Amino acid sequence: MNTTTAVPAGRLTSTALGYPRIGPNRELKRALEAHWSGRLDADGLEAAAAAVRAGMLDDLSVLDTVPTGTFSLYDHVLDAAFAVDAVAPRHRRETALASYFAAARGDDAAAPLEMTKWFDTNYHYLVPEIGPDTEFKANPDKAVAEFLEARERGLDARPVLLGPVSFLLLAKPAANAPADFRPLDRIVDLAVVYVEIINALGRAGAGLVQLDEPALCADRTREELAATAEAYLRFNEDVEIVVGGGYGPLGVALEVLRSAGVEGFALDLVRGRSDIETLEELQSPHVSRETYLLAGVVDGRNIWRTDLARAAADIERLQRISDRVAVSSSSSLLHVPVDLAVEHDLPEGLAERLAFARQKLEEIVALADPDGPRDARPESPEAWRDAAVRERLAALDPGADRRVPYADRAAAQAARVPLPAIPTTTIGSFPQTAELRKARAAHRQGLMIDADYRARMRAEVAAVIAEQEHLGLDVLVHGEPERNDMVQYFAEQLTGFATTAAGWVQSYGSRCVRPPVLYGDVARTAPMTVEWTAYAQSLTEKPVKGMLTGPVTILAWSFVRDDQPLADTADQVALALRDEVRDLEAAGTAIIQVDEPALRELLPVRAAARAAYRDWATRSFRLATSGVRPETAIHTHLCYSEFGEVIDAISALDADVTSIEASRSKMEVLTDLDRARYRSAVGPGVWDIHSPRVPAADEMAAALRLAVAALGPGRVWANPDCGLKTRRYEEVRPSLAGLVEAARAVRAEVA
């Protein structure tokens, strides 16, 4: 008989779907980086990892059932690949650990796995490569060991694995796979190996295993659902299975999975509340009083306190369906920082409205306690509202987000700033040297006075302008030396934002970000960038682009208030940017770039919600950028690949020039743009700045020729894929020299 039955019938219990795994003080980050630089051996790394796992269990032990296996040295999708031995031959090394990091980070011998965004979040996972001949083999050691670590402490534990369907849907075909091969074709082979892993967990004492299938929170085809049923039908062994969604409603997948014999679900009741109705309609025989229902009422992706009254009401509805209900988080708590208790400098009233991972566990425990608190969420304080912003938005006339037609603007812009065919430019940032970072840190800590800091930054701007003039670029940038981060820089200057001291969240591997908290109405109190741009322009005859971050990206990379629609918050940010854009124009800036690299990231997982997203996202961008005269050019910049699903939105931004990451996709995006009736100019990235490699000039010229063939010479700009802040001058100088040379060569051909 199994010893763990996570949810005793009738009694409401507590659990969570996963926990931050980098350590409260980013201990794992430091250990990883020490290991990679050769300062810490494998045993030392394992000791640090064990300490982080122990800390996770310490925190989680307040729950009736703890999730296990959600620790990761780098990424949980990579862990899943190793659990089934789906390791590309080029990444196999002497030890499993070395293979793991070769796949994650690459080395001299092999490129790493591709990295991409995890659903609609800012977490990045590694994309497994699966071919027809990938040999799956069960490696249950990590899952079993982490389960036993929890059991040894006397905790009731539920192992968590990435499910087989999502694993294959997140994978891409291996390079040698035939054109019609899809990773999901391998579902049966993979399910067999999952059975072995599940059985190994069962032998170790697990009665219930959670298989996360976040990919089933997206629209799935009939075939994909059939493949899901086929896999899950194989799992009716001794061990019970709950399927976790975590990123929206599971929808029709609920019935498919129940029919295939799954014993229950972990529901996202923050974004997927419609699953409650779906379950109510399903009822018997699909849902019974024995069905496990993990009620994800505590938001795993945002940091606001839970409305306990509303959560309790949702839980009660589930209890009317089943006796086995547990209170849980909506997704893994991976996406939130560990502890609010270390934040001492938050604005008045904010801390009591926030919950980080530890506080979320307290909320879960409180909700599972029949006598626990059931408070509704308090209204935001009046002081966080800005009547002027609200009135201004309400009074906007319907055409406030429109400019004159592109053709008229293009003519006016060409007359104001004559440029050669295929103008050359960069995306904004120049290398952030160690010395620059040191100056910013010293200034922040009060060790460098404002005047010295400004002088240091001005010197950097002057050096960056001189570099660009020397290289012969056509449209210059100031280089962004004063910006710590493209969102935080603005958040620090706008009202309604707070920054945290230690609110770190894993972005990928050892890299963490500290998203600002957007809690109140947003307004600009003074110009934010004009001084730097104007100074840069004073040093050169060439045009200098103004450089701003767009509303969607500011929202995507912050923790955003959830007491009003995102669209309303985006419009407030847009108005603040609109004033900045106008001030830049008034200061003589002829070209203003508003970056939206996160445009795709916020795209809803379900197609039904996408049109509304595209509407508000593009409207807020246009609101930010449409306040200028026709002769002022608005550029935008998009990166992070795979724009297929937002191609229409790119046209709807109505920018005059769009620079877009394209070098790795071999300019494919151009045909897509053309099909989406995008008619203004494009700067397809011709240099992959994610790699230290210096591209040859003729390689970049070849890419530009493709672009010219697709769009005509009048609509093409030459630029890198993204900003240069992570690169070194030794790479930047020859690469940009080559870019200028390439543009000149192609320019001569089209003249």
Ligand code: MET
């Ligand atoms: C992630 S997009 C970055 C754009 C920004 N202007 C830069 O050059 O760094």
Ligand SMILES: [Zn+2]
């Ligand atoms: Zn970029």
